[in-house]
Amino acid sequence: MKLSLALHRPALAYSMTTLGAGMMNSIFNFYYVKLFLNRYKISEGAFHQAQVVFMIWNAINDPLFGYIQDNSKTGFCSIRRHSILYGAPFYALAFLLPWFPWKDYTEGEWLSGVHLLIALCVFDGLLTFVLLAQCALFAEISTRHESRLQLIKYNQIASLLGSSSILFCGLVSDNMENFPSFQTFTVFVAVLSTACMCYTGVFGISQYEQQEKLVESSGKSETSLSWAAVLSLTKQILTQKNFLLFVSMNFFQVFHSTFCSNFMIIFADNLIPKDALPSFVRSIMYGAGFMFPQLLVLSSHSLLSSIGYYKVILYAFYVEAISAVLMLLTGPQHFYILAAFLITNM
Template sequence: MWKMKFGLGIHPNALAYSMTTLGAGMMNSIFNFYYVKLFLNQYKISEVAFHQAQVVFMIWNAINDPLFGYIQDNSKVPCCSRRQFSILYGAPLYALAFLLPWFPWKHYQEGDWLNGLHLIVALCAFDGLLTFVLLAQCALFAEISTRHEIRLQLIKYNQVATLVGSTSILFCGLISDNMENFAYFQTFTVLVAGLATACMCYTGLYSTSQYEQRETPVENTSLETNDKALSWSSVISLTKQIMTQKNFILFVTMNFFQVFHLAFCNNFMMIFADNLIPRDVLSSFIRSIIYGAGFICPQLSELYTHTLLKKFGYYRIILFSFYLEGIAAFVMLVLGKEHYYLLAIYLTTNMVIVQASFSLFNLPLADIVDADFIKHKKISPLSSMVFGTNALFTKPAQSLAPMLVVTILNQFGYENLNNKLSPPDPSGSSDPYPFPPGQGPSPKVLPGLHDAMFYLICLVPLCIAVIQILTWTPFSIQNSHMTPV
C-alpha cells in the first residue's frame, strides 16, 4: 500500500494525511496569533472577562481531548470510530468555528460583558472542533505504519504542508496591514476557512491506515465486550495503563512547558514587538515579514534537518533545541532591550525553535502508543486515547500562558495603555507618551512596562528550557530510529 506512488514520486497516502495539516495550519496560525490582540485591543475586553474566558477554556480544553479520544477509540458510530470520517465530517464545522472570533456580535464598548461571552464561545468551539479533527489525524499518524522510516516520511510531508499553511500569517499581515484594515482581515479569514475545509476533506476521502480492517473484528465481538469497552471502569483501566508508563509521564511534563512556551510566543510576539521595537526601526511591511517568518522558518528548518532526524533521532534534536533556547535567552538578557535588531532576531528565532521542536512531538507519542500496544497486548492501538490523555495534562497551558502574561502586563499599566491611543514609541521620540495631561500611564510607568515585557521574553524561555532539559533527559526511548520493527 505504502510503496504505491504517483508519477512524480509522491506517496498518495502521505499526501492525503498531510492535507489536514495544511488546512489546520492555515487556520491555527491565524487564530493563535491574532485572537489575544483582537480581544484586548479592538474588542476592549476587561482583564476579569479575559481571565473568566480563559478559565472556562482551560477546563473545556483539558477534558475534551481524553473524552474525544475515548469516543474515537471505542465508538461504533463510523463518524467517530473511523479516523478518516472524523476528519471528513468535522472539517466544515472546524472551519466555521475558526471564523467565530473575527466577526463581533455587536459594536463592543469598554467593559461590555458580551465580548467576554464571545471569547468563551469562540475559544471552546474552535478548540472542540480542532480536537475532534486533529486527534483523529494524530491517531492516523500512529496507525498508518509502525516503521520509523515511514513515520519520518509522514513528518517530512507534514513539514511541507505546515510550511505552506503557515504562510497564511505572512499573507494575512500583508493584506490586512497586520489587522489594521479589519475588513480585509475578515475577508482573508473567510477565504482561508474555505481552503482549509477542502484540504481536510481530501484527507477524509483518500487516506488509509494499516488498521483499516480493525472494524470487522470489533463489530463481530459480543455485545458484552462492547458494553465493557464503553464502561467507566474500562476508561479508568485504560487511562491507568497509559499513565503508568514512565516515558509518558516524562513526555507530558516536558510537553506541558512546551505548550506554555508556544502559547506565550504565538499570543504575545506581536504585542511585544509593537511595544519594544520602534516603528521607525521596523516598518509595518518588515514586521509582517518577521511575523510570517516565525511560522514559516520552523518548517524550513525541519526539512533541512530531515537527514539529522534519520541519523540522530528525535530525542537528541529535541534536547539540543532546549539548550539552544536557554542559551539564546541568556545572551539576550545580558545584552539588554536597546539592541532593537537583535531583539527582533531573538523574538523570531525563539519562536522558530519552539515551533520546530514541537512539530516533532508526534514521534515520541507514536513510540509511546507502540509501547503501550505491545506491553498490554491489545488488538489495536489506543492511539486517540494516548494523544488525548497527553492533551488532558498539557492543554491547560494554552490558557495559563495568556492569563499569567496579561496579569503581569496589567500590573505595569498595559491595560491603561491599551484603552487609550497607540502604543508608545520606545525609541524615545519627541512625543513618546501620546496621552493628554492627566490621562493614561505616567512616563514612569511606561519604562516599567517595557522592562517587564523584556524580562518576560528572556526569563520565561530561560526557565522553561532548564525545566525541559531536566525532564526530557531521562526519557528512555532514545534510539527508536535505529530499531527495526
C-alpha cells in the same frame, strides 16, 4: 519507483488536514489576543475568566472526544476520515467566530467576554475532534515503516506551508490594521482549509477501515479490553519515570510556545516602535516566527540521526536559555536583534 508512487496518494491525503488546520490554527492563535484586547477592548477580568474556562474545557475535551471516537457506533465518529470530512466545515466556521463582532463593542463590555469564551471553546472543541481523528489515522493508514516515513515527510511540508498563512495574512491585512481585508482573508483561509481537510476525508482510507469491512463480512469481532486491564495499563504508564519526565518537559515547552505565539504580536507592538520596523518587515518577521521552526525540523534529519532526539532537545534548551540571557544583557533598544530573538524563540 512503484513503491513511492503507491505511497504518494495516502501521504498526500493525510497531510492535507495538516495543511488546512495549520493555516487556521496559526492565524487564530496569533491574532485572537490582539483582536480582543486592542480592538474589542475586552476587560482584563473577562479575558482571564474566559482563559480559565477554556483551560478547563481544553483539558476535558481531549479524552472526551477520544472516548467518543473510539467507542461510537456511528460512522462519522468511528471512521477517522469521516470525522475529518464532516467535522471540517464546522471547524472552519468555528475559526471564523472571533473575527466578526456580534455588535460594535464598547470598552469593557460583558458581551465581548462571552464572545471570547464561546470562540475559544468552540474552536478548540472542533480542532480536537478533527485532529484527534487525524492522529489516529496516522497509526491506521499504514503499518509499514517506509509508509509512515512518507507520511511524516509530507506532513512536515504541509505544516510548513500552513504556517505561512501568518505571512500572507500580515501582508494582505497590514497585520490586522486593515480589518475588512483581514476578515476577507480569514474567510478565504476557512474555505481553502475546508477543501484541504475534505480531501483527507474522501481519500484518507486506512488499512484498519478496510480490515474492519472484512471482519464484518466474516462475522468475527475483536474483544475489547476490560476496565481492569485499562486501569492496570494506565497505572503502569503513569508510574514510568521517563513518561513523567517527558510529560513535564512537554508541558513547559507547549506552555512556552503557546505563550509566544499568542503574545508575540503584542510584544512586538510594545517593544519595537512602528518607525523602527515598517509593517512589511513586521509581516515577514511574524511569518518567519512560525515558519522557522518547521524549516528547522525539515533540515535537521541528519543531525537527529547522528546524535539522537534527546541531545537535540537538550542542546536546543541550552541555546534557548543562553539566547534569553544574552537578549536581556543586550537590552530592547537593539530592535533588529530583538526581532531576531522573537523569531528564533518561537
